[in-house]
Amino acid sequence: MDLVTGVEYETVEVRFDREICFLRIHRPDAENRINSRLVEECARVVEFCEEHAKxxxxEGLPDVFCTGADFQEISSAEQSDGHQRSHAEALYDLWLSIATGSFVSVAHVRGKVNAGGVGFVAACDVVLCEERTVFSLSELLFGLMPACVLPFLIRKTGVAKANYLTVMTQPVTARQALDWHLVDACEENSANLLRRHLLRLRYLPKTGIARYKKYLGALDDTLVTSRAKAIEANREVFSDQENLAKISRYVRTGQFPWEEE
Incomplete structure (x- = not known):
């Protein structure tokens, strides 16, 4: 149980250092994939941070930050159209709260980042990573699309680079991500990089951060206005039975859609 929030978590680890909250995605047996419980627990922590953190x-694991949707959950659950829409809404709203919350959100990224993991990264104000980190969007390989990720990613990289990541589906390096403005800084020792940034961010007052983030959101409300379109696009691809069959086959056999039985 987290001694600060008083809540017991299954998919995340939480610790506080004064007014800095460290939220670690922790599903080591599932490559830090995103399931409904993870979204719920992250949202609970972020809500707590609105009042108690600046x-x-x-963070994720040393070798895996986050690898996107939990296909096991999608395949095994009898998911109705309404259920998928609800999950997409919850995930989008989580990223929106990270992007617009009354705190500075910092992604400390190591290892592999794929699909929805890129959404978590792109939602943050500051992105720091180690040099061996790789980023990818693999959704189109399954007939899906990074519908909820794209508004956040486009805000960082622009349309052209977001489109390239989407259609190519292949990993890009930390240095490429730095050039494309998805990442703000990268070093071999990302822990030291994070430490230096936090030493500076500690000086900022909570009230100043909150006012600034509110003003920033007023200047650019793209993430809010894109919400309905993103959720509807997500619903469309996850209600396609052919796409769901590809996901189920991958979970069952480990084979990608283009591989023969």
């Missing part, structure tokens, strides 16, 4: 540090 910096939120989002």
């Amino acid at each position: 910096v939120l540090v989002l």
Whole structure:
């Protein structure tokens, strides 16, 4: 149980250092994939940070930050159209709260980042990573699309680079991500990089951060206005039975859609 929030978590680890909250995605047996419980628990922590933190540090495992949707959950659950829409809404709203919350959100990224993991990264104000980190969007391989990710990613990289990541589906390096403005800084020792940034961010007052983030959101409300379109696009691809069959086959056999039985 987290001694600060008083809540017991299954998919995340939480610790506080004064007004800095460290939220670690922790599903080591599932490559830090996103399931409904993870979204729920992250949202609970982020809500707590609205009042009690001026910096939120989002982390993953040393070799895997986050690898996107939990296909096992999608395949095994009898998911109705309404259920998928609800999950997409919850995930989008989580990223929106990370992007617009009254704190500075910092992604400390190591290892592999795929699909929805890129959404977590792109939602953050500051993105720091180690040099061996790789980023990818693999959704189109299954007939899906990064519908909820794209508004956040486009805000960082622009349409052209977001489109390239989407259609190519292949990993890009930390240095490429830095050039494309998805990442703000990268070093071999990302822990030291994070430490230096936090030393500076500690000086910022909570009230100043909150006012600034509110003003920033007023200047650019793209994430809010894109919400309905993103959720509807997500619903469309996840209600396609052919796409769901590809996901189920991958879960069952480990084979990608283009591989023969």
